[in-house]
Amino acid sequence: MPPSRRNPGPSAGPRNRAALLAAAHEVFAEAGTVAPLSAVARRAGVGQGSLYRHFPDRLALVAAVVEENVAELERASADGAGLPDILRLVTRHAVESVGVVDLLVDDRPGRMLELRDRVATVLAVHLEEARAAGQVPPSTTAADLMLGVELVAGALTRRPAAERPAVAARAWRLLGFEA
CATH class of the missing domain: 1.10.10 (Arc Repressor Mutant, subunit A)
Known part of the structure; x- marks a missing residue:
């Protein structure tokens, strides 16, 4: 036995x-x-x-995944990463889990809104520094950066995983960023 x-x-x-x-x-x-x-x-x-x-349901699991991604962004920010590095990290998260970003920008679940706001805060922290370095146009706002994240994430939906990194890079270039 x-x-x-x-x-x-x-x-x-x-x-x-x-x-x-x-x-x-x-x-x-x-x-x-x-x-x-x-x-x-x-x-x-x-x-x-x-x-x-x-995780009592799918949204709870997805929210926990997003929470880990946001915490990674916050650590990178605290460790001195600049806006281009932060955008690359956000893009990596989007490439790896397109649906997670779709849920992140959905305004119904309160926890997801909180996580979205934390991402926006990280982006805003680095915006002034990026403006001073000429990495973004002077008129760029934190809301513009979040819109860019949403546009890039949208470009990744229904794309095969192997194509997502190149599509994300092209989308950021079209928006005037190197990420």
Whole structure:
């Protein structure tokens, strides 16, 4: 008789949550936010019950993925990244998870609005410095930068994952940015 697997109980919670978020990043990058949540659980190596204990629905999981992306932007900003670096990071997030950005710009869920505002704040922090360096036109506003993010993200929808980086670069060039 094979040895039984010991159930680690609640102590596995943080590890399972981290595995689910890492898996969600990967699965969403491959198949978008419409991917079956069972695929996320399978990739994380946990049962669907574990997924739903941590994230009661798809929006909660997507919001947690966006939260990680926004936290990464905020860390990059605090570490001295300039606006071009911040735009590259936002673009990488958009390329990896097009549907996540679609939900980020949706104005219905309150948490997503808060996350959107945090992205706008990071962009605004670096705007004056970018103006002074001639990286953006003097009339560019933080709202313009957020619109640029939304336009670039929109250009990525329904594009094969392999094409997204080149499409994003072309879109930013058309908008007058190198990202």
